[in-house]
Amino acid sequence: MAVPSDAELLQAQADLWRHTLCYLTPMALRCAVELGIPTAIHRLGGAASPSDLIAALSLPPSKLSFLGRLLSQLATAGVFDSTDDMGTATYRLKPISYLLVDGVHIEGDACQTAIVRAASSRYYVEAALGLSEWFKKDFEGPVPSPFEDLHGATIFDDSMALLDPEMDKLVHEAKASHNHMGIGLVLRQCRELFQELESLTDLCGGDGTTARAIVRAYPHIKCTVMDLPKVIDKAPAEGVIKYVAGDIFHAVPPAQAVLLKSVLHLWSDEDCIKILAQCKKAIPPRGAGGKVIVIDIVLSSASGLMLETHHLVDMLKLVMTRGRQRDEKDWSDIFMKAGFSEYKVFKKVGARTVIEVYP
Ligand SMILES: C[S@@+](CC[C@H](N)C(=O)[O-])C[C@H]1O[C@@H](n2cnc3c(N)ncnc32)[C@H](O)[C@@H]1O
Numbered sequence: 619m620a621v622p623s624d625a626e627l628l629q630a631q632a633d634l635w636r637h638t639l640c641y642l643t644p645m646a647l648r649c650a651v652e653l654g655i656p657t658a659i660h661r662l663g664g665a666a667s668p669s670d671l672i673a674a675l676s677l678p679p680s681k682l683s684f685l686g687r688l689l690s691q692l693a694t695a696g697v698f699d700s701t702d703d704m705g706t707a708t709y710r711l712k713p714i715s716y717l718l719v720d721g722v723h724i725e726g727d728a729c730q731t732a733i734v735r736a737a738s739s740r741y742y743v744e745a746a747l748g749l750s751e752w753f754k755k756d757f758e759g760p761v762p763s764p765f766e767d768l769h770g771a772t773i774f775d776d777s778m779a780l781l782d783p784e785m786d787k788l789v790h791e792a793k794a795s796h797n798h799m800g801i802g803l804v805l806r807q808c809r810e811l812f813q814e815l816e817s818l819t820d821l822c823g824g825d826g827t828t829a830r831a832i833v834r835a836y837p838h839i840k841c842t843v844m845d846l847p848k849v850i851d852k853a854p855a856e857g858v859i860k861y862v863a864g865d866i867f868h869a870v871p872p873a874q875a876v877l878l879k880s881v882l883h884l885w886s887d888e889d890c891i892k893i894l895a896q897c898k899k900a901i902p903p904r905g906a907g908g909k910v911i912v913i914d915i916v917l918s919s920a921s922g923l924m925l926e927t928h929h930l931v932d933m934l935k936l937v938m939t940r941g942r943q944r945d946e947k948d949w950s951d952i953f954m955k956a957g958f959s960e961y962k963v964f965k966k967v968g969a970r971t972v973i974e975v976y977p
Pocket of ligand 1: 774793798821822824846849864865866867878879880881884
């Protein structure tokens, strides 16, 4: 490459500062969540100055100018709206900070603070700090994630609870808030997917939140939730949903459709093919309405900031799990290898895509 021009070099230096320092944004966001700033702004009527927040949060007045700088950075990053009135800044909630208000309710608990706290925790950050060491290691057998290699525990597994019960609880809270938000929206935007269905198995459906939302919207669908015994043991016994304890690699409860929502990204291609092959055994032929519904990210299906979000989520999967995000070709490959004949990208809903897969 030719030596860049003076202007290019100066711009490159500024870009490098941004890339090197942008880890401070999640740290500032974590600080805002720990201090309860979004909740305080909400309680103050949706708008607050730094001095309002110093008083509301009982912070030392000596921290006023520091708090102003933190808020200003978060407003620049798009977390809050800000206006300046004769030198006094006022900060307002935006949709992103509204999701960080304690107790916010949008068709269920929608508060997303657990994700901010988990993703900026020392466990996640230390695993990412070890990436280059992990790349240099040659493992025998299946390659553990950098997180597993460093901490000797697997996220969502009993080993995580043994390592740190508090962190395990937080990770489960983060997973629940991440997965439960938006199911009502998916159901409203994908009527054709569900309205003709007689029965559905929500595979790895956790505590049944998604299945309950489906049955509320479509009471004629007979819904079964399958998950690991330790999860099903804690599921609510409300009588409408059938709960089955089992292992996705062994058998899937039969139904006209199987739902795999935010599941396959946790698994390698080989495991996904095994899981999908079990799903195929559980559904009738296409002519009888048999299908698998996958709700997950499709990489390269977006542009701009959403594309960046998709790739950051893929990096998170790389650091934390043995799974991955997939582009449409990757999805097509695993569907075909599992014995399915065709798939249709049904709709994009937020960061995720809904795909129908036919036997
Ligand atoms: C990311 S969560 C799934 C999220 C859920 N589908 C949703 O959208 O809310 C992964 C789930 O898979 C379950 N799971 C993991 N391994 C499993 C296995 N071998 N058999 C059955 N369930 C399993 C976990 O207990 C967990 O509830």
